[in-house]
Amino acid sequence: MTGRLAGKRAVIVGAGQTPGETLGNGRAMALLFAREGARVLCVDREADRAEETAAMIAAEGGKAFAIATDIRETEAGPAIVAAAISHLGGMDILINNVGIGGRGDGPAHLLGDEAFDLILDVNLKGTWRTIKAALPGLRDQGSGAIVNISSLAGIAGGMQLAYEVSKAGVNRLTASVAQANAGKGVRCNAVAPGLMDTPMAVTGIAEASGQDIEAVRAARNARVPLGKVMGTAWDTAHAALFLASDDARFITGVVLPVDGGMSSRIG
Numbered sequence: 001m002t003g004r005l006a007g008k009r010a011v012i013v014g015a016g017q018t019p020g021e022t023l024g025n026g027r028a029m030a031l032l033f034a035r036e037g038a039r040v041l042c043v044d045r046e047a048d049r050a051e052e053t054a055a056m057i058a059a060e061g062g063k064a065f066a067i068a069t070d071i072r073e074t075e076a077g078p079a080i081v082a083a084a085i086s087h088l089g090g091m092d093i094l095i096n097n098v099g100i101g102g103r104g105d106g107p108a109h110l111l112g113d114e115a116f117d118l119i120l121d122v123n124l125k126g127t128w129r130t131i132k133a134a135l136p137g138l139r140d141q142g143s144g145a146i147v148n149i150s151s152l153a154g155i156a157g158g159m160q161l162a163y164e165v166s167k168a169g170v171n172r173l174t175a176s177v178a179q180a181n182a183g184k185g186v187r188c189n190a191v192a193p194g195l196m197d198t199p200m201a202v203t204g205i206a207e208a209s210g211q212d213i214e215a216v217r218a219a220r221n222a223r224v225p226l227g228k229v230m231g232t233a234w235d236t237a238h239a240a241l242f243l244a245s246d247d248a249r250f251i252t253g254v255v256l257p258v259d260g261g262m263s264s265r266i267g
Helices: 025-035 047-059 076-088 113-141 161-184 199-209 213-222 233-244 262-266
Strands: 009-013 039-044 064-068 093-096 144-149 186-193 255-258
Touching: 009 025, 009 076, 025 039, 025 047, 025 093, 025 233, 039 047, 039 076, 047 064, 064 076, 076 113, 093 113, 093 233, 113 144, 113 161, 113 186, 144 161, 144 233, 161 186, 161 255, 186 233, 199 213, 233 255, 255 262
Parallel strands: 009 039, 009 093, 039 064, 093 144, 144 186, 186 255
Antiparallel strands: none
């Protein structure tokens, strides 16, 4: 590794992962950031998942801490900032990786109020809550990088209205935060993964639909223009690493597709 984040203090919200045979985006980012020299605060709603990620980092010789919090709660953002100050001495990088789908989501004529409210509360308002809490410290220190994990669904789809709207909102949130804080040296960008081979995506879809995991994986692979194979959590992690690092010091307000060419097919 090159030490691209040497001396940086990174908070990964959503650093645990859904159980499964592959790696999730949050855990991959936490591991990669630590390998690149960052001290990492692993945040997840499930304490054991955050702790497992932190233990994996420690086993590799890195420095990591874990806390559990639910970003639907009003005090979650301040609690995360307080933990970052306590464990890391502050924050240089904030990664927002929390997101849910399913739970009754669907097209407009089938989607119910409860599912719509829940998905927007987690995916969009949760991201805003952590950013809102982190910004005062980042602005005061005159530097910082925020990376939001969005989705290709922010510009494509048709069958998951709540998820699509929530991710389109994250894209606009990213641009707004970037513009409002550029003068204070704080950057905000997003990564928009396409079809990825992660537990939440492949295992989650298979379980929800009653399909075989390998059948779901094969169908998703076939839809990807680049090589007919999905990306992995490492592809998301390396994109986030670039945007969080000083290599991207002059980049803010962008949504970077990591999708094997799917968005270029859409237009």
